[in-house]
Amino acid sequence: MSEEVQRWAKFMKDNPDTWKKVHTEFINAQFDKAERFWKELLKQPNGRQKLIDIYGIKNVKGYEGLLK
Amino acid sequence: MRGVSDKNILDEFCIKFCSIVEKHCKYIVVSGFVAISSGRARATEDIDMIIEKLPLERFKSLHSDLLKNGFNSIQSDSAEEVFDYLTHNTAVRYIMKGKALPEMEMKFAKDALDDYQIKTRIKLPLTGLDIWFSSIDMNIAFKEEALKSEKDLKDAEHLRTVYAEMVDEHEILEIKKMIRELR
DSSP states (O other), X not given: OOHHHHHHHXXXXXXXXXXXXXXXXXXXXXXXXXXXXXXXXXXSTTHXXXXXXXXXXXXXXXXXXXXX | OOOOOSSOHHHHHHHHHHHHHTXXXXXXXXXXXXXXXXXXXXXXXXXEEEEOOOOHHHHHHHXXXXXXXXXXXXXXXXXXHHHHHHHTTOOEEEEETTXXXXXXXXXXXOSHHHHHHHHTXXXXXXXXXXXXXXXXXXXXXXXXXXXXXXXXXXXHHHHHHHTTTTOOHHHHHHHHHHHHHHO
């Protein structure tokens, strides 16, 4: 049994009206962080190519707006 | 900073994508997002989806509908090229135009086990999402028998805890047997 899984499951059970807000903020924060990092990396030399490599982008044309 | 609503970014992305796929074929959302939408507190970049195997013409219609509704394929805009990946059992990835993440990773059903997953698909009211998932027993079995990473085992434990009343140990054993035979 994993302590943190059980602790979080208990939090959900004990806070049925509020756990979802905490969960939503937690999930959304990952995407805010990734988006911010994407923009920073684009400013770096070779940043564009690094993003193409990291995400395995083959359809570069379809990503044009995100890669400039 | 994006706003906080009842639905998180993964939920909204998944609802929109599924509403389009639903018009064209049977689908299931599997693996990590089943656990996350059921409250597991961890992140993911992609949502995994299995759809029934489609002939090219029907897939073209689905792909075109996805593009028309603001999605892009990471592999190609061409339906034929994307179809070629799918028929070679390679997952294809879609994003919302203008957003690098999250991604939908889509595969064709490839064997009797995937057909069984689609046949036994369910909706999970606890998630608050009106989408089709593979069953809880199926997800637990895959995570414990096939995937087995620390993250997957914790997902399985979370599902076992949250859906304790739904878990059918006999069914999980049967699915694990199928996994050993077919994968």
